[in-house]
Amino acid sequence: MFTAEKNISDQIDHLFRHEYGKLVSVLTKTFGTPHIQLAEDVVQEAMLEALNQWNYNGVPENPVGWIYKVAKYKAVNVLNREKYKRQYASDVAQQLQSEWTLKPALDYIFTDKEVADDQLRMIFTCCHPSISSDSQVALTLKTLCGFSIPEIAKAFLTHEENINKRLVRARKTIKEANISFEVPIGKALEKRLSSVLETVYLLFNEGYDATSGNHPIRYELCEEAVRLAEIIASNPNTKSTNIYALLALMSLNMSRFKSRVDEFDNVLDLEHQDRSLWDRALIKKGLYYLEMATQQNEVSIYHILATISAQHCTAVDYQSTDWASILELYDMLVQIDKSPIVLLNRAVVLSKTTHPKEALEQLNKIGDSQSFRTYLPYYTTRAELHFQNKEPQKAIDLLNEALKLPLDVNHKDLINSKLRDYSGDN
Amino acid sequence: MQEFMIFIKTKGDHLEGLSPEEQQAHVQKIGQYIGGLMESKKLKGAQPLDMDGAIIHGNKGTFKDGPFNESKEVIVGYFHILAENLDEAIAIAKANPMFHDAEGTIEVRPIKQMEGIN
Structure with missing residues (x-):
């Protein structure tokens, strides 16, 4: 590949990863959850079209807007082309097929608030408990985080074929279990939210596991987990002290990411880590979230783990670690998790x-x-x-x-x- | 929340008297109106109807095809909306800018709710 071409393809891979996730979320609402694959295909096509055009004409001034525009008209075309073959459940799909409502509907579904809400709905759809947890993580990475199948395979140290199987299974479950595109309300929310947080934490730990080395993609997994948690925390219906605690835990642990492995990929424990490598900005962010997390009297596993992590992050050196406080925290933790x-x-x-x-x-x-x-x-x-x-x-x-x-x-x-x-x- | 059908009726092309610029401004206003309904989650659907079709009169199994006469007032489109009550539905219908520049009739009808089966 020529350098210019490679640059453009990198731009699409990285700059648009999150735009990909947003577009897939919006289109999944439009087409309905049984058609997640269709939503992904439409976005993928829009990206490819961008790549082709830009290789030829150069990258436009507003590349994100460009991709949105292509994705919008492709989506409308899909709805019109397949109008008689498919049944689309959503009101939006109907509105996109009618002259009066087409333009207002397109504007409406792409407002920032709707896009954010759709990403949240997508998180709940991908992390539905009827999908196995490894499939949940794979589907989340694919649809919400815009990771390719080879990237997911690399992150999980497994074959692409394996990841593909997990994705196929996940989409099939969504179709068969008739999983809807919504954030549950009332009592149901609490239970679903805690299983969503588990998946986010699982995703984080996949990235954080030091024995797999410090490859950039592992750090990206951690970043994605934080980004998803921040989407959950920024919605008034789903934010809770637990999500702040999880954000605190992830930020604090991430601050030590670079120091966990030496130049030969040997795993270093806390005692042997170079503390000057710890990311001060992330520690600050973690401590801020921890404060947010402790504004009510709720104590979750994430609260305790985050507080332990904070103890380590704020110790000047290994010798001055406050082991007595940490032991107390572990005694609390054992009560919840043996x-x-x-x-x-x-x-x-x-x-x-x-x-x-x-x-x-x-x-x-x-x-x-x-x-x-x-x-x-x-x-x-x-x-x-x-x-x-x-x-x-x-x-x-x-x-x-x-x-x-x-x-x-x-x-x-x-x-x-x-x-x-x-x-x-x- | 109750569902309502709002039928829009005009005689002929109600935008005939407007200049192209005025027509464009008119269409834009309607777009904003519809966007507002979407944002407040009041709109289920809205569609225009083509200005042809058929009028069929049926009576005990025999049908008489009547002429479709667009010089009489005919339904040119509908809005399917959600509203608290008839008053709100009427207010929504009146806010429709479609007849702020032209003439026509709006019929607001609650969709009958099933009370359950005996």
């Missing part, structure tokens, strides 16, 4: 306030369940505690045991480098 990761992290904190030996004793009490035995951090955390307790052989034994688990290459490398540390040769 998952292995929480119990393990609590043990690490306990080792700081007391002694590694005490933490190991705690872990021995709870470590018999099957879910622990196949859980890698159960081995690595205990190994580290044994090492700190001056029992390197026990640490090495645990890691050798861990190597028998089904692991990907990144995790294996991580364990092998720890093994070298514990055996004292570098």
